[in-house]
Amino acid sequence: MNTKTIDIRKVLVLGAGKVGSTVADMVAEYLQLPVTLADAAPAPSAPPGALVQRITLDAGDGAALAAAMDGHQAVINALPFQFAAPVAEVACASGVHCFDLTEDVAATEAIRRLAAGARSVLMPQCGLAPGVIGMLGAHLAERFDELVDLRLRVGALTRHATNRLRYNFTWSIDGLINEYCHPCHAIVQGRPTLVQPLEGHERFTLDGELFEAFHTSGGLGTLAETLAGRVRNLDYKSIRYPGHRDAMDFLLHDLRLVERRDLLRQVLEHAVPHSRQDMVLVFASATGHRGGRFEQETRVARLFGGPLRGVARTAIELSTAAGVVGVLELLCAGKLPARGFVGQEQVPLPAFLATRAGRWYAALDAQAASAREARAGASESLAQEEEETLQP
Numbered sequence: 001m002n003t004k005t006i007d008i009r010k011v012l013v014l015g016a017g018k019v020g021s022t023v024a025d026m027v028a029e030y031l032q033l034p035v036t037l038a039d040a041a042p043a044p045s046a047p048p049g050a051l052v053q054r055i056t057l058d059a060g061d062g063a064a065l066a067a068a069m070d071g072h073q074a075v076i077n078a079l080p081f082q083f084a085a086p087v088a089e090v091a092c093a094s095g096v097h098c099f100d101l102t103e104d105v106a107a108t109e110a111i112r113r114l115a116a117g118a119r120s121v122l123m124p125q126c127g128l129a130p131g132v133i134g135m136l137g138a139h140l141a142e143r144f145d146e147l148v149d150l151r152l153r154v155g156a157l158t159r160h161a162t163n164r165l166r167y168n169f170t171w172s173i174d175g176l177i178n179e180y181c182h183p184c185h186a187i188v189q190g191r192p193t194l195v196q197p198l199e200g201h202e203r204f205t206l207d208g209e210l211f212e213a214f215h216t217s218g219g220l221g222t223l224a225e226t227l228a229g230r231v232r233n234l235d236y237k238s239i240r241y242p243g244h245r246d247a248m249d250f251l252l253h254d255l256r257l258v259e260r261r262d263l264l265r266q267v268l269e270h271a272v273p274h275s276r277q278d279m280v281l282v283f284a285s286a287t288g289h290r291g292g293r294f295e296q297e298t299r300v301a302r303l304f305g306g307p308l309r310g311v312a313r314t315a316i317e318l319s320t321a322a323g324v325v326g327v328l329e330l331l332c333a334g335k336l337p338a339r340g341f342v343g344q345e346q347v348p349l350p351a352f353l354a355t356r357a358g359r360w361y362a363a364l365d366a367q368a369a370s371a372r373e374a375r376a377g378a379s380e381s382l383a384q385e386e387e388e389t390l391q392p
Contacts, residue, residue: 005334008097012036012072014059014087016043019101019171020078022317024052025309026325027076030356031332038068059083062090069094074331076126076324077101080174084124085110092118097331099324100124101131103179103218115341121331123342128280128316129154129236130221131323132361134344135352136284137223137234140297144288147231152220153213153283155239156316158275165248166241168275170316173265179238180248181258182217185224187234192224198249200237206283206300213237214245222343239281279304280315282364301363318360326357 011031013024016039024037028051035052037043043054057068059079069075069090074097077087084100084107091098097120102108108124115122125131133152141147158168169176183194200215219236227234251257257264280303287296305314313321327347330336335351352358353365 004338006073006097006331006338008033008073008328008332010034010036010072011328012038012069012075012096013078014038014057014075014083015078016041016054017078018314018317019320020076022308022313022321023076023078023324025311026321026357027328028052029309030325031329036068036072059087062086065090066094069096072096074099074328076328080172081107081178084108085114088114088122088124091120092122095119097121098123099126099328101127101320101324103130103175105182105185105218108222112341118340120339121337121342122340123327123344125218125221125344126324126327127320128156128282128323129219129238130223131344132319132352132364133219133236133282133284134221134223135347135349136282136299136364137220137286138226138345139349140284140286140299141227141231143290143297144286144295145290147227147286147288148294149233149285149287150227150231151283151285152234152236153239153281154219154236155211155213155281157239157241157279157281159277159279160275161241163272164243165272166244168273169268170275170278170314171320173268177261177264177268179216179218180252181261184215184217184236185220186215186236187224187228187231190229190232192228195235198245198252200235201245202237203242206281210242211239211281212242212245213239221345223345226343226345239283276305276312276314278315280319282361299364299366301361303360303363322357322360326352326355329355329357 011027011033013020016037024035027033027035037052038055038057040058043056046053059065075091077100081102081104084102088098088111092114102124111122111124133154137152156170161168180197184197186193186195195215197216198214203212214237216238282301285298303315303319
């Protein structure tokens with residue numbers, strides 16, 4: 001672990017979409033660092049002196065990308081997953097710290113190989129899942145003498161889906177298709193294995209609301225590798241409303257659109273609306289032995305949207321941006337390794353929650369959760385006492 005602060009004076013953010021622009025504004029707001037926000041689309045001018053400045057950039061042009069990185073000490077890549085490895089390669093050659101939001105497993109392996117002799121940090125799979133869910137999983141694992149089961153569940157859900165798919169897009173269409181089409185890492189009966197996406201279907205009720213969950217690719221990041229030999233069963237599943245999994249299975253396998261993903265993208269983009277009325281649901285459950293007893297510990301958080309720098313942001317935008325901006329803050333403070341590959345599970349969850357960006361995940365803090373439960377219990381007891389007092 002690094003013990004010296006890292007001098008980061010300027011940050012480059014690639015991709016000016018909803019998440020990328022939220023990342024740029026969060027860096028400016030919480031870290032008070034100047035940001036260059038780059039995108040292939042023509043860049044609108046910003047007021048002189050504004051912390052976030054826009055430029056037009058073709059990130060597929062290696063020379064142009066290297067030139068754009070000049071003068072920046074860190075780059076955050078919010079482009080589609082196909083750009084993850086090429087951007088990391090340029091950053092590595094330039095000695096620039098590189099953070100990436102990709103969930104793509106192949107890209108992560110390519111970045112890990114690049115990181116072997118890197119002068120800077122290469123940290124893919126930042127954000128929500130992979131990202132914060134890996135920090136949470138590693139944190140729960142450390143709280144047991146012997147870990148038996150670790151179940152991690154995350155859902156980016158629209159709050160008012162009315163179609164048969166029970167889904168509206170709240171984030172990347174390409175990212176969704178990618179995680180539905182690739183094998184998923186897991187540990188089953190102590191053995192690292194690959195399971196198929198959309199399998200492992202389960203239903204559960206949370207606060208009286210019914211959800212389903214199933215395997216999707218990339219959500220664990222490198223956690224399965226890290227916990228190999230330390231847990232009997234480990235898996236990650238995406239949370240959706242009941243019926244979504246069967247509809248996607250019909251499209252992917254019965255209609256064989258898994259073999260024609262460009263066509264699948266066209267169909268989904270044409271038929272499934274986007275929505276900014278969303279919610280992020282995070283659920284993690286660990287069981288094992290500690291202090292001579294078999295125990296279970298669970299963390300649950302519902303995350304919602306809110307304003308940032310005067311702009312309304314969705315839950316998925318804020319939770320994803322917070323996941324990467326929080327680790328950037330920790331790097332600046334010298335609380336992460338200073339170079340090489342860094343996995344999400346290397347980030348101590350309490351340290352992340354203590355960052356300015358980590359406040360969006362405050363519901364995952366155990367002490368805060370206990371205090372909320374205590375307040376809720378006290379309110380319920382008071383209400384019961386008042387009711388009994390009013391009885392004739």
